[in-house]
Amino acid sequence: xxxxxxxxxxxxxVVLLVVVGTLASAGRSVFRGDLAVRADPxxxxxxxxxxxxxxxxxxxxxxxxxFDGRYAANPALTLLHVLPGGLVLILAPLQFSxxxxxxxxxxxxxxxxxLMLAGLMAAVAGLVFGLRxxxxxxxxxxxxxxFGGLFVMALGRGVVAIRRHEVARHREWMIxxxxxxxxISTVRVISAVFDLGLTPLGLRPQxxxxxxxxxxxxxxxxxxxxxxxxxxxxxxxxxxxxxxxDMTQ
Numbered sequence: 001x002x003x004x005x006x007x008x009x010x011x012x013x014v015v016l017l018v019v020v021g022t023l024a025s026a027g028r029s030v031f032r033g034d035l036a037v038r039a040d041p042x043x044x045x046x047x048x049x050x051x052x053x054x055x056x057x058x059x060x061x062x063x064x065x066x067f068d069g070r071y072a073a074n075p076a077l078t079l080l081h082v083l084p085g086g087l088v089l090i091l092a093p094l095q096f097s098x099x100x101x102x103x104x105x106x107x108x109x110x111x112x113x114x115l116m117l118a119g120l121m122a123a124v125a126g127l128v129f130g131l132r133x134x135x136x137x138x139x140x141x142x143x144x145x146x147f148g149g150l151f152v153m154a155l156g157r158g159v160v161a162i163r164r165h166e167v168a169r170h171r172e173w174m175i176x177x178x179x180x181x182x183x184i185s186t187v188r189v190i191s192a193v194f195d196l197g198l199t200p201l202g203l204r205p206q207x208x209x210x211x212x213x214x215x216x217x218x219x220x221x222x223x224x225x226x227x228x229x230x231x232x233x234x235x236x237x238x239x240x241x242x243x244x245x246d247m248t249q
Contacts, residue, residue: 010227011093014182017220018089021185025086029079033072036064043195052200063205070133081125084118085181091115092178096171116155119181123151139210147217151180172228179224180217187216 027035040060047054054060071078092115094100101108130144158173191212198208 006230013223014093017182017185017189018093020188021089021182022086024185024188025082025089028071028082029086032075032078034068035071036068040064043192046192046196047199050196052196054199055202056199056204059205067135067209070129070135074129074133077125077128081122081129085122085126085184087118088115088122088178088181089185092181095174096178116159119155119177120152122181123148136206136210136213139207140213143210143213143217147180147183147221150221151177154180168232172232175224175228176221179220183217183220186220187212190216190219 027039031038056063091111095108095112095115127144127148130148131141134140134144154173154177158170158177161167161170161173191209194203194208194212194215198211199205203211
């Protein structure tokens with residue numbers, strides 16, 4: 001694929017996932033205790049449109065109450081997770097624009113520090129939810145521990161790299177961190193697809209949720225790694241169509 005077309009395809013996917021994640025963050029911040037309940041009629045219409053049946057429909061209200069309940073019981077922790085997380089999704093793409101970085105280097109540096117703090121806040125709150133009150137049991141705990149830990153590690157490695165003036169390495173670790181952050185949006189998209197395809201086959205809601213976590217985060221992080229290797233092989237910096245030497249200016 002030509003580099004320019006690859007950049008456009010990448011940014012289309014990123015913008016789509018940012019929109020999905022931002023809407024989810026805003027929805028959960030406003031409807032902390034019943035977002036899933038409010039969104040369920042849309043799911044019912046989709047199942048009906050595709051002529052799919054939910055064999056666990058009689059248990060649906062109980063499952064939704066369990067899923068929403070942990071957010072309803074912890075409103076402050078919920079906001080600590082979704083508000084900084086939403087800001088990361090909205091602002092992080094600007095960090096990868098060579099044009100902004102060259103023209104507004106002070107903004108790039110200070111927004112990077114702010115995003116680092118916001119990302120850590122969202123990650124810590126997410127780890128508390130995933131490890132102390134998991135809806136999906138051990139499978140969710142393992143996924144949250146792995147990908148949450150990778151996110152924190154990627155942020156830390158990115159900071160160390162830039163302090164050593166290793167700009168290319170810094171960029172790669174930040175791409176990994178952003179890919180994991182976007183992963184929660186990927187999880188939502190994949191969860192909707194799996195729900196339509198696998199629920200009628202008998203996959204229970206908790207199992208579907210755990211499967212979506214693993215697949216969504218793996219796909220997102222994998223896509224980040226593919227992009228890192230693609231741009232590394234071209235000596236090309238995606239996101240603005242600039243060659244790597246621009247990173248050092």
